[in-house]
Amino acid sequence: MAEATCRVLRDGALEGELAPALTIKDSILSPLAFHVFDYVLSQLSSFILAGKSQSRGLVIVAFARSPSYYIDLMKSSGIDGVSLDKWHLFWVRILDCYTDPLGWKHRLKENGRIGSSPDSSFGVTVFRDVRNLEKLLSGILELGKGIVGQGKDRFCIAIDSVTELLRDVPLSSVASLLSNIRCHGQVSSTFWLLHSDIHDTSTIAALEYMSSIVASVEGLTQLKNGQQGLLEQNLRKAKLRVRLKRRNGRVRLMSEEFHVEQTGITFKSISSEEESMAQTLVPKVQFNLDLSEKEQIDRSKVVLPFEHQETDKANQIYDGRRSLMESQNGMATEAEKTGVTENSSRGEIVYLRDSDDERPDSDEDPDDDLDI
Amino acid sequence: MEGSSNLLDEALGIFHDISSSSSSSLPSRSCVLIEDCVETSGAFVIHHILKRSLSSSASVIFVSLSHPFSHYDRILRKLGCNLAAHRDSGRFFFFDMLMLGCTDQSVGNIHTGGLIEFYGKIQKVVEDIISSSENSKNITIMLDDFSLIEVAAKGSFNHSLDFLRYCYTLTSEFGCSLVILNHEDIYLGEESLTPIVQMEYLANILIKVEPLATGLATDVHGQLTVLNKGMIDKSRSSTNKVQNFHFKLKENGSNCFYPGTRA
Known part of the structure; x- marks a missing residue:
C-alpha cells in the first residue's frame, strides 16, 4: 500500500492535470511520520535513479531537519550505481530553510557578531526569508529547473514540514503556494509532512483537500478516553492509513502496519495477525447471528x-x-x-387482601404452628 | 551518589567509562526537553545533567533566566562540582539573563532583535570553544527555563520558538546538545497544548517530571517518564524507549529507582 502510494508519485502527472500530492500526517502520540517521509523519499530517489519515474530530479525543501541529514540519508539508503560522493550533483537539490529561516544568522554575520560558518555544500541552497512565500516558490522552481532544464522534463518536490511553514504564514498563503506547485507544468509530483495535532481541524482539512493521497500515521494502541500517555508500542510500530483518490474519481482506503527498525521501516499487511484473530473469535455456527434489514425493522416494531x-x-x-x-x-x-x-370487554384479575394487618409477604413461616 | 542515578544516566544515554573513571556527557546532537509542573520541579534533572557534562570533558553554556549564578554554585557544590572553578577554566559559560525582557535595561526591545542578539552571543561562544580546542569537544547548551523567554518575548510563543529553532540548528551545525526546561502546566488552560507539543516534536529525549500518580509518599518525591527517541541523525538507529522511574531528592543528589523496588 505504501508501495502503491509511491507508484502514484512515481507515475506523476498527466498533461494539463494537477500533479499528485501526498500528505503524510501524524500526532505526538505516534510521531513516526518522518520515518514514512524518509521511506517515500528513498523509494522515489531509487525510481528516479533507475529512470523508472516521470520525474528526472528531486527538490527537498528542508524545514525541520538539516540538509546534512538528507545527504546522509541518501548515502545510507545505499543507492547503487552512482558515485556516492557526487550523488547529488545531478538530480537532487536541497532548499535549506532549516539553517537560517529568518535571516538572523545572516544579519549577525554582517554585523560581525558571529563568525561566518563554512559555506553550504554543493546542491544546498540556503533560504533566508521563509515568510516570503513568493520568493520561496520561485526558489523551489528555480532549483528544479536547475536539474531538469527548461524543457518538458519534470521534477518532484518534497517538503518537510508544512507545519513549520504554517507557523510563520497564514493558511491561505500556504495553500496558494502548494496549489501553485501542483499547477506548475514541470512538477511531476509533490509530498509534504504535517503534524496534525498542532493545527486546527480546518487547516488539516484544507490541506487534505489539496492532496490526492493522504497517509495518516496512527498508533496501534489507543488509551482510554482522556488519558494521555506515551506508549512505547506506538513509537515502534504504527498503522498507516492511506486514502488514495484515483484519477477516475474512485477512492481507495487502505491500511497497513509498519515497524520502525534499525535499518528503516518495514511494512506488513495488517490482515495477517489481527484479522485472523478476529475470525477465530467468532465461532462457526450453522445459523445466522446477524439480522437482515427487514428483520431489524420488524424487530423495532414489536x-x-x-x-x-x-x-x-x-x-x-x-x-x-x-x-x-x-x-x-x-x-x-x-x-x-x-x-x-372495560370489564365487559376484557378479562380482569380482582384481588382483595383480607386485612391490612397482614403484610403481603411476611417472613413468618405459615406452618409454624403445626406440630410435626 | 555516583551509582545512584545510573538509571537516569542510562535513559539519557550517558555511559560511564569504567577504565578512565569518567563519564561521558550527553550524546552529541541530542535535544533534551524537560517538562515539569508546579507540584514537582524538574530542576534537579538540570543540575544532574550539568554535573554529568562538567565531569566529562564537555563544555557547558548555561543560559539562566530564573536564578543567579550563586544559586547554581551552591547546589552544584553540594553535588561535588565547583562551578566557579569550571567557569574560570573556561569550560562553564554562564549567561545571567535574569533581566532579559526588562524594557528599561540595556537589553533593549526584545521584539526588534533582543533575541537575535542573544542568539548571536550564544553562537559566538560556541564558535570560540570550537576554535580554541584542538580536538572537537562536546558542548552542552542549557536553558533554564524556556517559559521565561516567552515572558521576555512579551508572551509571543512563536518568537521564542524561533529563538529555540535557531539554538537547535547549533546541534546539527556544531554537534552541540541542547537541554531545555519548560513547564507543562502553564499551557494547560489553553484550548490545546500546541506550544508544548511543538517542542516535543523537536526534542529527541523527553523527560516528564510529575508528582506521584498514586498520591504523596514520604520516600518517593515524584516520577520521571523518559522517552528516548534515539539519535536518528547519525547511525539512523531509532531506539524509541519509554522508561518510568520514581525519584527521591536528597541533600546531595537525587535517587532514581524503578517503581516498587524501594520500600
Missing part, C-alpha cells in the same frame, strides 16, 4: 409488554395495596368507572 400499549392512558402497574387505598378514599372514582366499562 411492542414490549408493560410498554404504553394505549398511548392516551397513563402507565400503571398494579401494586394491589395502593389502589385499594385510593379507592377507599374515594379518589379513584374515575378509574373505577373506566374499569367497569
Whole structure:
C-alpha cells in the first residue's frame, strides 16, 4: 500500500492535470511520520535513479531537519550505481530553510557578531526569508529547473514540514503556494509532512483537500478516553492509513502496519495477525447471528409488554395495596368507572387482601404452628 | 551518589567509562526537553545533567533566566562540582539573563532583535570553544527555563520558538546538545497544548517530571517518564524507549529507582 502510494508519485502527472500530492500526517502520540517521509523519499530517489519515474530530479525543501541529514540519508539508503560522493550533483537539490529561516544568522554575520560558518555544500541552497512565500516558490522552481532544464522534463518536490511553514504564514498563503506547485507544468509530483495535532481541524482539512493521497500515521494502541500517555508500542510500530483518490474519481482506503527498525521501516499487511484473530473469535455456527434489514425493522416494531400499549392512558402497574387505598378514599372514582366499562370487554384479575394487618409477604413461616 | 542515578544516566544515554573513571556527557546532537509542573520541579534533572557534562570533558553554556549564578554554585557544590572553578577554566559559560525582557535595561526591545542578539552571543561562544580546542569537544547548551523567554518575548510563543529553532540548528551545525526546561502546566488552560507539543516534536529525549500518580509518599518525591527517541541523525538507529522511574531528592543528589523496588 505504501508501495502503491509511491507508484502514484512515481507515475506523476498527466498533461494539463494537477500533479499528485501526498500528505503524510501524524500526532505526538505516534510521531513516526518522518520515518514514512524518509521511506517515500528513498523509494522515489531509487525510481528516479533507475529512470523508472516521470520525474528526472528531486527538490527537498528542508524545514525541520538539516540538509546534512538528507545527504546522509541518501548515502545510507545505499543507492547503487552512482558515485556516492557526487550523488547529488545531478538530480537532487536541497532548499535549506532549516539553517537560517529568518535571516538572523545572516544579519549577525554582517554585523560581525558571529563568525561566518563554512559555506553550504554543493546542491544546498540556503533560504533566508521563509515568510516570503513568493520568493520561496520561485526558489523551489528555480532549483528544479536547475536539474531538469527548461524543457518538458519534470521534477518532484518534497517538503518537510508544512507545519513549520504554517507557523510563520497564514493558511491561505500556504495553500496558494502548494496549489501553485501542483499547477506548475514541470512538477511531476509533490509530498509534504504535517503534524496534525498542532493545527486546527480546518487547516488539516484544507490541506487534505489539496492532496490526492493522504497517509495518516496512527498508533496501534489507543488509551482510554482522556488519558494521555506515551506508549512505547506506538513509537515502534504504527498503522498507516492511506486514502488514495484515483484519477477516475474512485477512492481507495487502505491500511497497513509498519515497524520502525534499525535499518528503516518495514511494512506488513495488517490482515495477517489481527484479522485472523478476529475470525477465530467468532465461532462457526450453522445459523445466522446477524439480522437482515427487514428483520431489524420488524424487530423495532414489536411492542414490549408493560410498554404504553394505549398511548392516551397513563402507565400503571398494579401494586394491589395502593389502589385499594385510593379507592377507599374515594379518589379513584374515575378509574373505577373506566374499569367497569372495560370489564365487559376484557378479562380482569380482582384481588382483595383480607386485612391490612397482614403484610403481603411476611417472613413468618405459615406452618409454624403445626406440630410435626 | 555516583551509582545512584545510573538509571537516569542510562535513559539519557550517558555511559560511564569504567577504565578512565569518567563519564561521558550527553550524546552529541541530542535535544533534551524537560517538562515539569508546579507540584514537582524538574530542576534537579538540570543540575544532574550539568554535573554529568562538567565531569566529562564537555563544555557547558548555561543560559539562566530564573536564578543567579550563586544559586547554581551552591547546589552544584553540594553535588561535588565547583562551578566557579569550571567557569574560570573556561569550560562553564554562564549567561545571567535574569533581566532579559526588562524594557528599561540595556537589553533593549526584545521584539526588534533582543533575541537575535542573544542568539548571536550564544553562537559566538560556541564558535570560540570550537576554535580554541584542538580536538572537537562536546558542548552542552542549557536553558533554564524556556517559559521565561516567552515572558521576555512579551508572551509571543512563536518568537521564542524561533529563538529555540535557531539554538537547535547549533546541534546539527556544531554537534552541540541542547537541554531545555519548560513547564507543562502553564499551557494547560489553553484550548490545546500546541506550544508544548511543538517542542516535543523537536526534542529527541523527553523527560516528564510529575508528582506521584498514586498520591504523596514520604520516600518517593515524584516520577520521571523518559522517552528516548534515539539519535536518528547519525547511525539512523531509532531506539524509541519509554522508561518510568520514581525519584527521591536528597541533600546531595537525587535517587532514581524503578517503581516498587524501594520500600
